[in-house]
Amino acid sequence: MKTAVLICPGRGTYNKTELGVLGRRFPDPAMLAGFDARRSELGQDTLCALDGAARYSMARHTRGDNASALIFAASYGDHLSIDRDGIDIVAVTGNSMGWYSALACGGALSPQDAFEVVNTMGQLMQDSLIGGQLIYPHMGDDWRPDPGRRAELLALVAGIGARPDHALALSIDLGGMLVLAGNEAGLAAFEAAVPVLDRFPMRLPNHAAFHTHLMAPVAETGRARLSPELFGQPDLPLIDGRGAIWWPGASDAHALWDYTLGHQVTETYDFTHAIRVAAREFAPDLFIVAGPGTTLGGAVAQSLILSGWRGIPDKAGFQTTQTEAPFLISMGRDDQRALVTKGE
CATH class of the missing domain: 3.30.70.250 (Malonyl-CoA ACP transacylase, ACP-binding)
Structure with a gap:
């Protein structure tokens, strides 16, 4: 069995080529229907309608209230699709909005509660669109x-x-x-x-001006709408945007809520350091990047180079190592996805 750190992407990863990915790959139709029922209650487009659209619309699909939910669903669906008989996920992290997905994949939020967090924050970001x-x-x-x-x-x-x-x-x-x-x-x-x-x-x-003090009003509204009771102990170690690790059985759930709807919204998100911590603290065999899309793979590779991972000095060195024994797996790529899933 191989060990792996799971990495969840943030905004900007559901693009034209990802249209239809939920219809093709989301493994739990009942869960997806539950997400859509909640969006219908709120008067929002359903994920099935957005994902099943005849064509991709920049104006429609990149809106915060739509993009966040689409990306979360795609990432969580990929998490469910990983072959757990062959892959031991030892930690979870994410980039920016991907932190909300990581909370679900790591068990600190239920899928439904994570969707509520993602959908609420995505709507608040879109409504304010500050900076x-x-x-x-x-x-x-x-x-x-x-x-x-x-x-x-x-x-x-x-x-x-x-x-x-x-x-x-x-x-x-x-x-x-x-x-x-x-x-x-x-x-x-x-x-x-x-x-x-x-x-x-x-x-x-x-x-918007994510991860800056300009987001303080959004953070304040998010804290008012999203109860600390949604948050619990993670099942897996979670690496946040400071590089801090939230350990199973040893995490303060209220502090996790406070970070998620406080520092995480208004301060710099250091994804490079999160990957450095993942590499050095957990030394996994694989770094698995959940979908949608494949754009985060380059940032993970660059972060590993900056961290001195395996002495890889540059892009050519990364490509050589990756060709010899792939260790960075982007689930948005069919060829790499097959390495970490059972037959789909």
Whole structure:
């Protein structure tokens, strides 16, 4: 049996190529029907209607109230599909919104309660839509660490964020990428100050200023609507956006609620450090990235390189190691999915 850390993706991972993924892969129709019954009660489009649409719509499918629920369902469905006779999941983590999915996969929230958390926070984010996000690389195409470049960019961010009427901060430390969030003045100032690299700096559509102090009103409303009673002890170790580990049988459920609807919403989400902790504390045979999509795989690989995992120095080294013995499994890829699931 192989050990694995399960990694749940965040916003931006359900795209055109993922349309229909729930219909094809979600393994528990009754559970999906329960999610949709709740959305119908709230007057929202059902997941089956969104996932079964004739065509993908950026305006419709990337809205926070729709995207969050679609992504959670796809991730949790993948979690259910893993062959537990051959794979021992030793810890769970996630990126940004993926933390809510991780709470369900790790047993700290029931699937239904996790869906309530995801759906509520997604709706609150969409209703407020405070600020925005952009993404910019600090690694080159070879994925070699460049700490000097990263420090320069973060100094620039801090300088812009200190200007009057400008808000800008590191939202997510995402492997070789910096996800920045702020108000329009802050984002525009950063875009004007850095060189254009391929498609970067790239604004993220329908994204708010996640993981910054601008989200304090959303966090406050979320805490009012979502009871601490929803949260319990995890069944598996959970690695949060600070790299802290919530251990089964030793976690304070109220503190878990407080982190999830407090720090996790308003402070930087350090996904790179979460992966570093996963690698060093659990030393798994595999890192399994749940769907939807495959875009988080690169950030996981970059985070492992930055962590010195197996001495891999760059993209070429990662590709060589991955070819010889695949250790990073993206469930959004059919060929890799087959390595960790029973026949579907």
